């Protein structure tokens with residue numbers, strides 16, 4: 001890794017950027033415009049996010065708060081756990097453990113610097129980890145492997161059987177850094193007594209691991225309070241998802257990202273609730289006025305993203321959606337699998353959903369085990385793509401319900417489990433009448449496909465399929 005990158009603490013460096021960004025709007029508009037000139041690359045993200053008003057402001061503030069918690073975790077008496085986006089942080093917050101979510105931090109880094117996460121991605125390979133792995137962990141993991149980030153106490157993941165490149169990144173990190181390591185396993189069947197029982201017992205073993213390595217017993221009352229907040233968040237998300245069914249959709253393109261990123265950072269914490277409430281307020285007002293959430297004001301066509309988003313090149317992809325009036329009807333990361341989610345009610349898929357019974361202390365651990373097993377990716381990719389409640393069923397039911405005109409797949413070259421089945425999935429979605437576009441860009445590493453090529457191919461698809 002270049003010497004210059006070791007000069008500053010990695011987490012502090014990111015925190016200082018987000019902390020400054022969260023205060024940019026506290027002056028006059030003239031001062032704000034003047035400041036933007038000093039952040040030529042980050043300004044694309046800052047302007048897009050802050051243009052959404054209160055929700056964007058709150059979102060940048062919680063990013064800064066998360067990084068502040070990370071920088072000061074040890075001084076404040078918290079243990080730290082490196083973890084993944086498909087692992088609900090609720091249990092960590094209930095046990096005073098600071099979750100270090102690698103994928104979210106990689107996105108933050110990609111957003112902030114023109115150089116993106118390349119140096120940290122490559123350092124993982126210098127350290128011996130395969131370059132065919134997912135870029136979303138490597139983008140920030142390199143910093144922790146190089147010892148320029150927070151001091152890590154343990155490593156926890158839940159992706160074996162779902163995404164092996166993800167699982168391998170965490171086991172490599174545990175071996176390289178010599179840290180305690182725990183992974184929840186995901187049986188290929190989502191539903192049924194055997195799977196439910198497996199999830200529960202596995203989760204109890206996780207709690208024993210966390211208690212041993214944090215030196216703290218799980219306080220059920222604290223877990224209950226955290227789950228109550230998560231319940232409130234599920235309600236707010238259900239309302240937002242319901243509003244997204246309107247034509248035009250009153251939700252701005254960026255809202256899906258705010259939903260899942262806020263949950264990955266602060267599920268079960270008031271910070272996440274604050275962002276969701278601010279979003280709901282704006283979305284309700286737009287809906288009352290019959291307004292589209294598209295920045296240009298006119299919804300022309302509706303897209304559903306069956307996998308993840310595209311985070312590099314300073315949010316240009318989302319700016320392009322706005323430019324062409326393309327409404328964003330969610331992706332696999334933004335959907336809730338709580339039993340009150342509109343799509344669960346619409347299709348009656350309660351068996352594949354989770355419910356929280358926070359009035360019953362006995363059931364809390366069972367509930368959180370099932371909540372965790374319905375996290376994005378863990379929920380839909382664990383079994384064959386066309387099995388009940390898996391990727392194909394989820395994609396088609398959501399695309400239909402949200403009246404999408406076409407479907408987009410984007411991931412990373414490391415997504416071996418989805419690359420192995422995406423062409424079959426696209427064949428099936430096309431048969432159902434959805435033009436389906438497979439992107440070959442890397443969601444986190446712009447060296448894989450240039451922005452110009454990404455844009456040209458996307459627009460070519462839209463033109464050839466007569467969508468624009």
Ligand code: SF4
Pocket residue numbers: 133134135136163164165166308377411412414415416418
């Ligand atoms: S499925 Fe793809 S994006 Fe998700 S963790 Fe695995 S390799 Fe990364």
